[in-house]
Amino acid sequence: MTETANVWIIDDDRSIRWVLDRALSQAQMNPRAFENGDDVMRHLEHERPDAIISDIRMPGIDGIELLSQIVERHPGLPVIIMTAHSDLESAVSSYQTGAFEYLPKPFDVDDAVSLVKRAVAHSHEQRAHHEPAKGERADTTEIIGEAPAMQEVFRAIGRLSHSNITVLINGESGTGKELVARALHNHSPRAKSAFIALNMAAIPKDLIESELFGHEKGAFTGAGALRQGRFEQANGGTLFLDEIGDMPADTQTRLLRVLADSEFYRVGGTTAIRADVRIIAATHQNLEKLVEAGSFREDLFHRLNVIRVHLPKLAERREDIPRLMQYFLKAAAKELSVEPKVLRPDTEEYLSTLPWPGNVRQLENTCRWLTVMASGREIHISDLPPELMAQDEAPVTGQTWQEGLRNWAELELKRGKQGILDTAIPEFERVMIETALKHTGGRRRDGAQLLGWGRNTLTRKIKELDMESAAAEDLED
Numbered sequence: 001m002t003e004t005a006n007v008w009i010i011d012d013d014r015s016i017r018w019v020l021d022r023a024l025s026q027a028q029m030n031p032r033a034f035e036n037g038d039d040v041m042r043h044l045e046h047e048r049p050d051a052i053i054s055d056i057r058m059p060g061i062d063g064i065e066l067l068s069q070i071v072e073r074h075p076g077l078p079v080i081i082m083t084a085h086s087d088l089e090s091a092v093s094s095y096q097t098g099a100f101e102y103l104p105k106p107f108d109v110d111d112a113v114s115l116v117k118r119a120v121a122h123s124h125e126q127r128a129h130h131e132p133a134k135g136e137r138a139d140t141t142e143i144i145g146e147a148p149a150m151q152e153v154f155r156a157i158g159r160l161s162h163s164n165i166t167v168l169i170n171g172e173s174g175t176g177k178e179l180v181a182r183a184l185h186n187h188s189p190r191a192k193s194a195f196i197a198l199n200m201a202a203i204p205k206d207l208i209e210s211e212l213f214g215h216e217k218g219a220f221t222g223a224g225a226l227r228q229g230r231f232e233q234a235n236g237g238t239l240f241l242d243e244i245g246d247m248p249a250d251t252q253t254r255l256l257r258v259l260a261d262s263e264f265y266r267v268g269g270t271t272a273i274r275a276d277v278r279i280i281a282a283t284h285q286n287l288e289k290l291v292e293a294g295s296f297r298e299d300l301f302h303r304l305n306v307i308r309v310h311l312p313k314l315a316e317r318r319e320d321i322p323r324l325m326q327y328f329l330k331a332a333a334k335e336l337s338v339e340p341k342v343l344r345p346d347t348e349e350y351l352s353t354l355p356w357p358g359n360v361r362q363l364e365n366t367c368r369w370l371t372v373m374a375s376g377r378e379i380h381i382s383d384l385p386p387e388l389m390a391q392d393e394a395p396v397t398g399q400t401w402q403e404g405l406r407n408w409a410e411l412e413l414k415r416g417k418q419g420i421l422d423t424a425i426p427e428f429e430r431v432m433i434e435t436a437l438k439h440t441g442g443r444r445r446d447g448a449q450l451l452g453w454g455r456n457t458l459t460r461k462i463k464e465l466d467m468e469s470a471a472a473e474d475l476e477d
């Protein structure tokens with residue numbers, strides 16, 4: 001940068017203004033902070049900075065409105081939009097309104113500075129002309145994700161919202177590949193046309209071609225009538241090919257030809273059919289490896305691998321688990337017309353530590369299960385389905401303690417035991433005493449209070465239960 005870049009910061013939050021102001025000054029830029037968008041529009045009438053970085057939600061005109069006015073009246077001036085509400089909608093609408101970049105809060109200051117530098121460089125190059133990019137707002141697709149890896153995905157959706165480019169989505173089963181494919185479609189110029197999803201792994205091999213391309217009447221045994229394929233149905237829209245790694249070799253060859261020629265033949269047909277279809281493919285497999293192993297065509301791989309979007313495993317974005325669960329619990333309650341259940345904090349914490357091999361889908365199913373099965377409004381750890389208990393070594397049994405006790409009593413009686421209270425009551429007291437003393441760091445006076453006993457009773461019980469060494473008194477006495 002030859003001249004000192006003028007950068008305007010707009011945020012109603014003083015601490016953000018301060019942080020950015022300081023960071024940009026340190027980076028040899030000339031920042032100026034504003035509390036609201038109206039001031040900025042007024043100043044823009046006679047001044048022009050090199051770049052603007054603005055919050056979305058503020059009193060007066062909000063960031064998106066400010067952005068759209070700037071795009072209209074001051075084309076070429078790059079605007080970076082920040083938002084604490086890092087949802088897909090704000091990312092997409094900022095891109096669609098013509099934002100230079102979208103910066104989710106909280107952000108890393110260095111990232112913010114390098115983004116501003118890029119915007120300034122862009123501004124210097126572009127000053128002459130700028131095309132305001134205005135898209136329609138497609139209907140909302142709720143994708144929850146505040147984890148950085150999900151923010152990347154949102155950015156990709158935003159950036160691609162004006163294009164019809166082929167996208168390859170990678171991610172394990174249940175990570176939301178189809179949801180992202182739909183969002184790509186809904187935020188694309190094809191939003192008004194069909195979105196057709198087809199899972200290669202779910203269709204018998206010998207039916208895949210007729211499913212994709214349709215068939216003429218009598219093309220094979222069972223082909224009673226002419227049938228349109230998915231390609232035809234997706235004409236003008238998007239065809240989502242899930243589990244593309246499972247596509248049989250001859251279908252791969254056919255697909256490649258269709259992509260090259262934009263036309264195909266129905267099975268048993270002789271007339272070429274033209275179709276304008278955007279392909280979004282997805283797989284949980286490593287396609288490069290399949291190419292190496294010779295089971296996936298390299299040329300098809302390159303055709304599909306134009307833009308790559310990677311969806312993280314749920315276990316790699318645990319910070320999103322609480323919000324996802326709240327969202328699914330609410331949705332399940334609505335579906336079943338019942339009051340939404342709420343997770344107790346310890347339940348939420350426990351669930352956030354599980355491995356979730358089935359990813360978001362498993363989490364969603366668990367929320368449905370809990371909505372039906374949990375007895376109270378609050379979900380306790382003991383309400384969780386047994387399989388979630390077995391997955392982990394956490395000291396949770398999947399039962400309430402009363403159920404555990406009941407099972408124990410049953411078992412003892414089946415074994416022919418008598419006088420089982422003589423075993424159970426001391427055992428019960430032992431557990432209570434140990435736990436209380438653990439809480440107080442061994443202090444008996446406090447422990448007794450937690451238990452609801454007098455100090456002397458506790459001392460006597462400890463003696464009776466022969467717990468002297470385990471419940472060693474600390475220096476207090």
Ligand SMILES: Nc1ncnc2c1ncn2[C@@H]1O[C@H](COP(=O)(O)OP(=O)(O)OP(=O)(O)O)[C@@H](O)[C@H]1O
Nearest residue numbers: 142143144145172173174175176177178179360361
């Ligand atoms: N980030 C998210 N926010 C909200 N819902 C989500 C999110 N990710 C996934 N889901 C939900 O989880 C379920 C599974 O997602 P989806 O079907 O898109 O996964 P997938 O990766 O395509 O799985 P598969 O490869 O097994 O078909 C869907 O009901 C989807 O709506």
